[in-house]
Amino acid sequence: MSATQPLVTMKGRKDGLVLVMDEACAYRDLVRELKEKLAANTNLYKEGPVISVKVQAGNRYISEVQRDQLKEIIHSFDHLKVEDIQSNVMTLEDIAKKKAQEKIVPIARIIRSGQVLSVEGDLLLVGDVNPGGTVSATGNIYIFGALRGVAAAGSDGDGKDAVIVASIMKPTQLKIGQVISRNENGSVEEMKEDHLLECAYLDEKIGKIVIDRVHAALKKRNLSLVLEKL
Amino acid sequence: MGEAIVVTSGKGGVGKTTTSANVGTVLALQGKKVCLVDTDIGLRNLDVVMGLENRIIYDLVDVAQGRCKLNQALVKDKRFECLSMLPAAQTTDKTAVKPSEMKKMVDELKSDFDYVIIDCPAGIERGFRNAVAGADHAIVVTTPEISSVRDADRIIGLLEQEKQITPPRLIINRIRQHLLKSGEMLEIDEIMNILAIDLLGIVVDDDGVISSSNKGEPVALNPSSKAAQAYRNIGRRILGETVPLMVLDEKNGFFHRFKSLLGMR
Ligand SMILES: Nc1ncnc2c1ncn2[C@@H]1O[C@H](COP(=O)(O)OP(=O)(O)OP(=O)(O)O)[C@@H](O)[C@H]1O
Ligand SMILES: [Mg+2]
Secondary structure, three states: OOOOOOOEEEEEEOOEEEEEEOOOOOHHHHHHHHHHHHHHOHHHOOOOOOEEEEEEOOOOOOOHHHHHHHHHHHHOOOOEEEEEEEOOOOOHHHHHHHHHHHOEEEEEOOEOOOOEEEEOOEEEEEOOEOOOOEEEEOOOEEEEEEEOOEEEEOOOOOOOOOOEEEEEEOOOEEEEOOEEEEOOOOOEEEOOOOOOOEEEEEEOOOOEEEEEEHHHHHHHOOHHHHHHOO | OOEEEEEEOOOOOOOHHHHHHHHHHHHHHOOOOEEEEEOOOOOOOHHHHHOOHHHOOOOHHHHHOOOOOHHHHOEEOOOOOOEEEEOOOOOOOHHHOOHHHHHHHHHHHHOOOOEEEEEOOOOOOHHHHHHHHOOOEEEEEEOOOHHHHHHHHHHHHHHHOOOOOOOOEEEEEEEOHHHHHHOOOOOHHHHHHHHOOEEEEEEEOOHHHHHHHHHOOOHHHOOOOHHHHHHHHHHHHHOOOOOOOOOOOOOOOHHHHHHHHHOOO
């Protein structure tokens, strides 16, 4: 490897700094050179506004631990903020997980009292969830029918962005991520009159689950992204 | 080859036995060969409602355990030549018979009778599994109360998992007109919305049901009672006829909405 070929190339752009990393060298050489390069150019970002940094790792796999380490190194310089670490490489495990989470599972049946339906990904249910019945999904829940039982979206724990949409929203209990609301006064913030197709989402400002018309919820959340998948 | 219909509900005391006795009676009235089977082992009372208690010699547990032939256990009705009953045992419990044994008995009965009506005990355990084991069709009985509808929903979910049984049909029992009018009772369409199965019939709450059960004479035999009319219509629907629901309230006829549920436009 010739000494003239840099392992880390810094490029200044209008919207911030881009760090292009060699994809063939040893990771520890990369880290060493990154530190050197950043330290040598402090005059560029000693003062002034925060500069956003994009790291382009190319065809190199960056593990979670390495990701954190790179961030830590870059953040040790005051005015730098990592916006993204891009890599073209994913593990098979990551892909399988991602696929499962992005999957829409269509099911047509009535979930009756005592029945539980759990899916990985988004649930698209054509049918009712009766009182005493439960549906849960690691992603979002869309019900073309009446929700009268229990629905839990984002059920793998940190799915606080998940939404629950139902033609008729009369749940006994809703759960989004870790937040539960029962159908009692005050536990669900209802902003509706009587609409078909309603959407429940977690309003983090008030820490409560809110039920609203779909298009109103759509404006507040980036729901359009979610619904595009349908 | 006849067909077997199980009458079930989940919740107790909603009218399974009354329905079994009366459905069996109206089918016999139409000239069908009918056998009533009481699977409520330990708490039998179909025999009492039919007025046949004193004729019992053997029961279904005797048959299952080989103490007698199926034919010997059958009790003939006193009114109809074509109506028989296979009584439950009173001295053991529900584990005395296995679902496979139950199915064998029902299959044997189906070769001799047009209809085998199986009266199911309350609950979702062994007794229920015995009762559904040999059934081809199911009737779910509910009253217009939330707890009863909830249990009916649970039972429908379980019946839907029994591949050999056709989609269950519903009888709403003990409708009380004054409560319906004052809005204190679950409305029929609310029940239909939740359960979402075909409606086989609606039976009013009728004092005649209680007095006739006490006499051992199914109410369906008394043509002047409203409940009897309802059971006769249910019988005709089971036979495949299209019969409109009785209009209980002539003035605003709130049953017209359910015509579509019964396959009428
Ligand atoms: N339509 C009706 N009008 C008035 N009384 C009724 C009606 N239907 C049933 N009953 C009464 O309700 C009581 C319970 O009925 P029944 O024994 O048929 O219920 P069940 O579901 O078989 O009960 P179990 O679960 O104990 O077997 C009886 O006293 C019966 O006479
Ligand atoms: Mg009974």
